[in-house]
Amino acid sequence: GAVVSQHPSWVICKSGTSVKIECRSLDFQATTMFWYRQFPKQSLMLMATSNEGSKATYEQGVEKDKFLINHASLTLSTLTVTSAHPEDSSFYICSATGQTYEQYFGPGTRLTVT
Amino acid sequence: QKEVEQDPGPLSVPEGAIVSLNCTYSNSAFQYFMWYRQYSRKGPELLMYTYSSGNKEDGRFTAQVDKSSKYISLFIRDSQPSDSATYLCAMIREDSSYKLIFGSGTRLLVRP
Numbered sequence: 001g002a003v004v005s006q007h008p009s010w011v012i013c014k015s016g017t018s019v020k021i022e023c024r025s026l027d028f029q030a031t032t033m034f035w036y037r038q039f040p041k042q043s044l045m046l047m048a049t050s051n052e053g054s055k056a057t058y059e060q061g062v063e064k065d066k067f068l069i070n071h072a073s074l075t076l077s078t079l080t081v082t083s084a085h086p087e088d089s090s091f092y093i094c095s096a097t098g099q100t101y102e103q104y105f106g107p108g109t110r111l112t113v114t
Numbered sequence: 115q116k117e118v119e120q121d122p123g124p125l126s127v128p129e130g131a132i133v134s135l136n137c138t139y140s141n142s143a144f145q146y147f148m149w150y151r152q153y154s155r156k157g158p159e160l161l162m163y164t165y166s167s168g169n170k171e172d173g174r175f176t177a178q179v180d181k182s183s184k185y186i187s188l189f190i191r192d193s194q195p196s197d198s199a200t201y202l203c204a205m206i207r208e209d210s211s212y213k214l215i216f217g218s219g220t221r222l223l224v225r226p
Contacts (some may be wrong), residue, residue, distance in 0.1 A: 006157075015115035032212050043202065043218045044158070049211060057211075093157045097212050101146040101165075103204075 002028045004096050005052045006106035013084055014114055021109045022081045024093030029074040030096035034103070035067070050077055084113045117141055120203055120217030129226050133190040135219045136205035142185065144205040144215070147179050149188045150218070152200045161201075162188065193224045 003026040013019050036044040045087060048064075049058040050071035058064045060062050066088075068080040077096075083086055093108040120137045127133055135149075146165055148159035164170045164178035170177045176189040186205075190197055205216040 004157075034214075045217050046213065050214065054208060073185075091155065095157075095214075101161060101206050101212060102163050103148070103212065103214055106152070108143045108155065110155065 001100070002026075002096075002102075002104045004030075005104040006094055006102045006109050007099065008109060009107060010110045010112075010114060012112045014070065015085055016083055018080055018082045019084055019111060020078055021092055021111075023079070023096070023106050025096045025098075025104075028066045028096075028098045029030045029038060030077075030098055032097050033077040034073055034095045034097075035069060035077075035079050036095070038093060038108075039083075047079075081111065084111070086113045089113045092101045115140060116218075117215050118203065118205060121220055124221040124223055126223045127193055128195060129195060131224070133188075133193050133195050133197070133222060133224075135188040135203075135220050135222070136192075137186050137200050138184055139186075139205060140214075141207065142181070142184065143207040146206040146210045147177070147186050148204045148206075148214070149175075150202040150204060151197075151201060152225060154199075158202055173220045174185055184213050193222075195224045195226050198222055198224050 005024045007022045048056045048058045049063045052083045056069035071077040095105045097103045149162040152158040154169045167181040176193045177188040200219040202219045204214040
């Protein structure tokens with residue numbers, strides 16, 4: 001299967017600071033990338049969909065000014081959590097899809113805000 | 115009512131057993147069906163991908179889709195302790211911008 005990487009795998013930051021998470025498709029061109037968050041023992045919650053060169057589409061209830069998404073190339077999308085607070089602590093996972101409907105996930109990033 | 119229903123388990127089986135995991139759905143517009151395996155604190159791994167109704171086999175895994183009943187299954191033969199994980203079904207409506215609709219996931223424990 002196709003490979004999607006995320007960096008960093010774990011980040012701790014102080015309340016009020018911003019954190020950037022990178023998502024890369026390593027062996028295919030990702031026309032669409034998705035960002036999810038997941039709380040313990042729960043399923044994935046879609047936050048936003050991004051297409052290369054376009055503005056991201058956010059799900060209802062997700063603050064676009066707080067979770068900035070940039071999909072600048074066909075292999076890279078970034079999620080920036082601005083002015084992070086402890087309630088933003090979660091597991092953030094990206095996924096990517098190319099020309100088919102198969103969707104491949106990254107390994108996830110654990111964010112802890114102190 | 116959720117669009118996709120999946121029994122959360124946990125499902126506990128002895129090593130070597132055949133495991134059956136299932137999901138039901140309500141929207142007949144779903145055309146693409148996937149099964150993911152997720153280990154704790156890891157991203158989901160795509161196991162099986164099928165389009166419309168039918169069966170698909172890959173090693174110890176078999177995926178079945180019955181669109182008339184709105185029911186999908188994943189069978190795992192000769193289950194191993196390393197198969198212990200959460201299994202998520204997911205599906206996509208055609209022309210929906212590739213957005214996955216997930217089941218809640220079934221926790222599977224394979225006992226040595």
